[in-house]
Structure formats: C-alpha cells, structure tokens
Amino acid sequence: MTMNPDFSVPHIAILGGGPGGYEAASVAASLGARVTIVERAGLGGSAVLTDVVPSKTLIASSDLMTRVEEAAALGIHLGHTDGALIKHADLRSINERLLGLARQQSQDIRAGLEQLGVRIVDGTGRLAARHTIEATTDSGVETIEADAVILAVGAHPRELPTAKFDGERILNWTQIYSLDELPEHLIVVGSGVTGAEFASAYNGLGAKVTLVSSRDRVLPGSDEDGAELLEKVFARRGVNVLSRSRAAAVERTGDGVAVVLGDGTKVTGSHCLVCVGSIPNTEGIGLEEAGIALSESGHIKVDGVSRTTAINVYAAGDCTGVLALASVAAMQGRIAVAHFLGDRVLPLNLNHVASNIFTSPEIASVGVSESDVTSGKVAGDIVTLRLKSNARAKMRNTTDGFVKIIARKGTGTVIGAVVMGSNASELIFGLAIAVEQSLHVDDVAATYAVYPSLSGSISEAARRLHVHM
Numbered sequence: 054m055t056m057n058p059d060f061s062v063p064h065i066a067i068l069g070g071g072p073g074g075y076e077a078a079s080v081a082a083s084l085g086a087r088v089t090i091v092e093r094a095g096l097g098g099s100a101v102l103t104d105v106v107p108s109k110t111l112i113a114s115s116d117l118m119t120r121v122e123e124a125a126a127l128g129i130h131l132g133h134t135d136g137a138l139i140k141h142a143d144l145r146s147i148n149e150r151l152l153g154l155a156r157q158q159s160q161d162i163r164a165g166l167e168q169l170g171v172r173i174v175d176g177t178g179r180l181a182a183r184h185t186i187e188a189t190t191d192s193g194v195e196t197i198e199a200d201a202v203i204l205a206v207g208a209h210p211r212e213l214p215t216a217k218f219d220g221e222r223i224l225n226w227t228q229i230y231s232l233d234e235l236p237e238h239l240i241v242v243g244s245g246v247t248g249a250e251f252a253s254a255y256n257g258l259g260a261k262v263t264l265v266s267s268r269d270r271v272l273p274g275s276d277e278d279g280a281e282l283l284e285k286v287f288a289r290r291g292v293n294v295l296s297r298s299r300a301a302a303v304e305r306t307g308d309g310v311a312v313v314l315g316d317g318t319k320v321t322g323s324h325c326l327v328c329v330g331s332i333p334n335t336e337g338i339g340l341e342e343a344g345i346a347l348s349e350s351g352h353i354k355v356d357g358v359s360r361t362t363a364i365n366v367y368a369a370g371d372c373t374g375v376l377a378l379a380s381v382a383a384m385q386g387r388i389a390v391a392h393f394l395g396d397r398v399l400p401l402n403l404n405h406v407a408s409n410i411f412t413s414p415e416i417a418s419v420g421v422s423e424s425d426v427t428s429g430k431v432a433g434d435i436v437t438l439r440l441k442s443n444a445r446a447k448m449r450n451t452t453d454g455f456v457k458i459i460a461r462k463g464t465g466t467v468i469g470a471v472v473m474g475s476n477a478s479e480l481i482f483g484l485a486i487a488v489e490q491s492l493h494v495d496d497v498a499a500t501y502a503v504y505p506s507l508s509g510s511i512s513e514a515a516r517r518l519h520v521h522m
Contacts, residue, residue: 062085062086062087063086063087063200063201063393063394064086064087064088064089064198064199064200064201065077065078065081065086065087065088065089065199065200065201065202065203065390065393066088066089066090066091066184066186066197066198066199066201066202066203067088067089067090067091067202067203067205068091068178068179068180068186068202068203068204068205068206068338069090069091069092069098069178069204069205069206069207069370069372070090070091070092070094070095070096070097070098070162070173070205071097071098071099071100071101071205071207071370071371071379071382072097072098072100072205072370072379072380072382072383072386073203073205073368073369073370073382073383073385073386074090074092074098074203074205074369074370074386075090075096075097075098075162075166075386076382076383076384076386076387077203077205077369077386077387077389077390078090078166078169078171078386079165079166079169079171080386080387080390080391081390081394082166082169082170082171083169084390084394084396086390086394087172088169088170088171088172089171089172089173089174089186089197089199090166090171090172090173090174091174091176091177091178091186091188091197092173092174092175092176093175093176093177093178095156095159095163096159096160096162096163096166096173097155097158097159097162098205098207098370099207099208099209099227099371100379100382101155101158101159101162102155102156102159103155103226103227103230104226104227105379106151106154106155106158107151107152107154107155107230108226108247108250108251108254108411109411110150110151110154110155111147111148111151111230111254112250112253112254112257112411112413114142114147114150114151114258115142115253115254115255115256115257115258115413116257116413118140118142118257118258118259119257119413121140122140123450126450127449127450140259141259142235142258142259144232144233144234144235144258145233145234147258148230148231148232148233151230152230174188174190174195174197175190175191176188176189176190176191176195177189178197178338179337179338179339180202180204180338180339180340180342180343180345181196181339182343183202183343183344183363183364183365183366184198184199184200184201184202184365184366185197185198185199186199186202187339200365200393201365201366201367201393202365202366202367203359203366203367203368203369203386203389203390204340204345204353204361204366204367204368204369204372205368205369205370205372205382205386206333206334206335206338206370206372207333207334207370207371207372208331208332208333208334208371208372208377209227209331209332209334210225210226210227210327210328210330210331210332211329211330211331211332212225212327213300213302213303213327213329215301215302215303215313216242216300216302216303216325216327218327219305222305222309222310222323222324222325223303223305223310223324223325223327224324224325224326224327225326225327225328226247226251226326226328229251229326232324235255235258235259235260236255236260236261236322236323236324237260237261237322237323238260238261238262238263238309238321238322238323238324239251239252239255239260239261239262239263239322239323239324239325239326240262240263240265240310240312240320240322240324240325240326241255241262241263241264241265241325241326241328242265242300242303242312242325242326242327242328242329243265243266243327243328243329243330244264244265244266244267244268244270244271244272244273244294244296245272245273245328245330246272246275246410247328248264248266248271248326248328249264249271249272249283249410249412250410250411250412251326251328252264252287252292252412253283253287253292253411253412253413254413256287256290256291256292257290257413261291261322262291262292262293263292263293263294263295263320263322264287264292264293264294264295265295265298265299265300265312265314265320266294266295266296266297266298267297267298267299267300268296268297269296269297270284270296271283271284271287271294271296272410272416275410275416275418276416276418276422276423276457276471276473277423277424278423278437278455278457278471278473279410279416279418279455279471279473280416282414282453282454282455282473283412283414283416283473285453286413286414286453295314295320298314298315298318299314299315300312300313300314300315300327301313301314301315303325303327306321308323309321309322309323309324310322310323310324310325312325331371331377332351333350333351333352333353333371333372333373333374334372335347335351335352335353335372336351340353343363343366344362344363345361345362345363345366345368346361346362348374350374352372352373352374353368353372353373353374354373355367355368355369355373355375355385356400357388357400357401358388358389358392358398358400358401359373359385359386359388359389359392359401360389360392365393367389367392367393368385368389369382369383369385369386369389370382370385370386373385375401375403376403376406378406378408380406380407380408381401381403381406384401385401388400388401404420404421405419405420405485405488405489406419407419407481407482407484407485409477409478409481411478414451414453414454414473414474414475414477415472415473415474415475415476415477415478416471416472416473416477417471417472417473417477417478417480417481418469418470418471418472418481419469419470419481419484419485419488420459420467420468420469420470420485420488421433421459421468421469422459422469422471423435423457423459423469423471425469426459431461431468432461432462432463433459433460433461433462433468433469434459434460434461434462434518435457435458435459435460436457436458436514436517436518437455437456437457437514438455438456438457438510438513438514438517439454439455440452440453440454440455440456440473440474440507440510442510443505443507443509443510444504444505444509445505445506445507445509446474446507446510448505449475451474451475451507453473453474454472454473454474454475454477455471455472455473455474455510456470456471456472456474456480456510456511456513456514457470457471457472457514458470458484458494458497458511458514458515458518460494460518464493465493465494465495465518465519465520466491466492466493466494467484467487467488467491467492467493467494467497467515468488469488470484470485470487470488472484472511474507475507476507480507480508480511483497483500483508483511484497484511494515494516494518494519495515495519497511497512497515498512498515498516498518498519500512
C-alpha cells in the first residue's frame with residue numbers, strides 16, 4: 054500500500070523491528086498515526102530470526118523424535134536393528150526448515166505492516182536528537198524526525214571473556230543453527246531457560262548432552278516442583294547435569310572443546326553452547342546524549358507505561374530489562390503507543406504474565422508462585438494434581454507433569470498457576486484468563502472440560518480448592 058504522508062497526524066518513529074517495535078507500529082498505524090520503523094536485520098528482530106521462532110521450531114522436531122522413541126508403549130512398532138530403534142535427526146534439514154520458517158515469519162510481519170501503511174527503513178539507526186533517528190542505509194544516511202520515538206533495540210547473547218564464540222565449536226544460540234551435523238557431545242553452559250531448552254532439544258534429537266549449572270538445580274527461580282521433575286526426566290533420558298559447577302573458561306581442543314570448571318576440572322565434548330544471558334543493544338546509539346537514563350547493566354529505564362526519562366521517548370522489549378519475553382515486549386510497545394496517542398491504557402502488570410519453558414515436558418506458569426506463598430509473601434491455598442492420574446495422559450503415555458493452582462486464602466480467587474506437561478503452553482491460557490479476570494476457583498470448576506483431556510485436571514484442581522459455605 055502506498056500512502057502520501059499526512060503531516061497533520063502524529064508521526065511515531067520506531068527504532069527496532071522486534072516484537073516491541075512491530076507491535077507498536079501495527080497498533081499506531083491502526084489508530085491513524087504516521088509510522089516509520091527502522092530495522093537493520095529483518096522484521097521480527099531476534100525473536101523471529103534467531104531466537105524464539107528458530108529454537109521452538111527445533112524443539113518441535115525434537116519433541117517428535119521423543120514421541121517416536123516412545124511409540125512402542127502405545128503399541129506402535131517401528132523399524133529396529135538388533136533390537137534398537139532406528140532414528141536419525143538430519144540436522145541440516147532441521148536447521149534449513151527452521152531458518153526458512155523464521156524468514157517467512159519475518160516477511161509476513163513486513164507485509165502486514167506495509168498493508169497498514171507503515172514505512173519501513175532497512176538500515177542501522179541511532180538517536181541524533183531526542184526525537185530524531187539517523188538511519189544509515191545502502192542509499193546513504195536519512196534523518197527521520199518524529200513527534201515520538203519508541204526504542205525497541207533488543208539485546209544480544211552475552212559472551213564470557215574466557216569463552217569467545219567462534220561460530221564453529223564454541224557457540225551462542227544465534228550461531229548453533231549453522232551446524233550441519235548433530236553434535237557428538239554438546240556441553241551447554243547455563244541452566245536457565247535457554248540452556249535448559251537447548252539441552253532438552255538436543256538430547257531429544259539424539260546428541261549426548263552435558264548441562265553445566267552454577268546453581269543447585271536447573272531453572273533457578275522457576276517453580277521448584279517443575280524444576281525437580283525436569284531434572285528427573287533429564288536423568289532418565291541421559292542428560293548429565295553438573296550442578297554447582299561454574300564454567301570458568303571454554304577452550305578449543307582441535308576437533309572439540311574443553312569446559313574448565315571453577316575447581317580446575319575439565320569437561321570435554323565436541324561442541325559448547327554458551328547460554329549465560331544477554332546484553333542490551335544500547336551502547337553507542339545516542340541514548341545518554343538524548344537524556345535517556347540507563348541502568349548499571351545498560352538497560353533503558355522505563356516506567357509502567359513504557360516512558361523513558363526523555364519526553365515522548367518510549368522503550369520496549371529486551372533493551373528495557375523488564376522481562377525478556379516477546380509477549381511482554383509486544384505489550385510494552387502497545388502501551389507506549391496508547392499512552393502517546395491518548396488511547397485507553399493500563400500500566401504494565403507483570404503479575405499476570407503467562408510464560409512457558411519449552412523443555413520436554415514444558416513448564417508454564419502465571420501469577421503468584423508457590424514460593425510466594427511458602428515465604429509468607431502471599432496468603433494462599435495450593436492444590437497440585439499429577440497428570441499420571443489423568444485419563445488422557447494415560448492414553449498418551451504421559452507420566453511426567455502436573456497442574457498446580459494457587460487461590461487466595463479466604464476468598465478463593467485464582468492468583469497463580471503452573472502446568473507441567475505436553476502442550477503446557479496452550480493449557481496455561483485458561484488459567485491466565487482466570488488470574489487476569491480474578492475468577493473464583495468455583496468459576497473454573499464450573500466450566501465444562503472435555504473428557505478425556507489434560508484440561509480436565511485443571512477443572513479437578515479447582516474443585517479441590519472449593520470451600521464449603
């Protein structure tokens with residue numbers, strides 16, 4: 054769609070085309086604003102091109118491999134040689150597919166924005182002044198002046214000084230898709246969400262995996278029951294978890310790698326994937342000169358409606374350090390637009406954010422955690438139901454997982470939940486609605502669940518939280 058600029062309407066310029074940027078652009082254009090977005094790598098940003106979309110596509114392939122391996126328990130017999138199941142992951146094909154899907158998703162986002170009349174500038178941008186973006190493109194340098202600016206510049210993988218990425222053997226999560234063959238032995242450094250997901254995925258694809266964790270358990274900060282069960286699943290499937298083992302360095306050893314632990318011990322493998330957090334892309338783009346305050350970690354300081362310390366300059370996404378989720382970035386972008394244009398706006402509420410860890414099995418959560426209750430921070434009642442008693446789970450040979458619902462003590466309002474199991478990312482949505490809308494456990498229990506279904510355990514857990522009046 055070609056549109057002539059209407060200089061009588063507000064002009065919003067957006068630096069960065071990830072979820073925070075493209076969602077802001079979409080909403081702003083829909084509300085009648087003139088929108089220009091500057092993106093250097095492709096619409097969708099790292100979430101679409103190098104992070105969420107590729108990694109979850111990889112996980113989809115891994116999940117299928119796992120299901121195939123368990124087929125015999127469901128009465129399905131596949132080809133065997135000498136009693137061993139024949140299975141092989143063609144990593145080149147898997148990576149070609151996931152990168153192709155990422156490109157297609159990026160193109161779809163671009164087409165959608167262009168249809169709304171958003172002007173897309175392919176180039177590298179920086180703030181030349183508070184409301185001016187200087188974009189360097191193949192055609193030269195363009196100055197874009199606007200009434201408001203939204204910064205959605207994202208982040209990049211953190212590199213350890215003693216573990217330099219080489220893109221061949223020592224990799225970050227954006228580089229690992231360049232591999233053509235499955236690693237013989239993948240050492241994953243970092244047991245947070247990203248590390249746990251890749252450890253789970255490559256284990257499912259058939260690689261030997263060692264997970265180096267500096268903490269007492271995997272997924273520190275996540276639901277303790279879920280993390281403990283995942284460790285049991287890892288042990289059963291052959292993932293070697295080295296807890297309380299900090300990686301001091303990663304070295305090349307010719308045709309492999311050696312991870313040097315804090316006590317001097319060396320763990321050798323064929324490849325190493327380093328997952329130790331990310332760094333915001335805020336350095337050297339004119340932020341401090343424009344009066345935009347940064348935290349000690351380099352993240353842009355924002356308030357509940359995405360405002361920075363500069364008037365009519367907003368920020369969204371991983372560069373703010375609020376919560377590194379695409380859904381949160383998108384919400385921050387939408388809130389920024391609504392605030393600037395005077396539309397109805399509610400401040401960002403992180404207490405209601407639903408999130409998912411795409412390990413096998415998945416772990417999804419929303420709202421108050423069990424640790425909030427046990428620590429006395431929140432007064433609540435908790436019911437946990439293991440999926441092994443669920444009829445649908447039995448039919449699918451699903452033995453690992455549970456449903457946990459947390460209700461406010463005295464009122465019965467649903468304030469938190471955890472679902473662990475296959476498709477937990479889908480099952481959590483109903484409980485997220487319950488948390489967002491402050492539903493009573495009886496409201497959830499009175500809602501018909503399909504029988505048999507995994508969601509039936511959600512209904513059952515809610516019934517067990519009923520208080521007789």
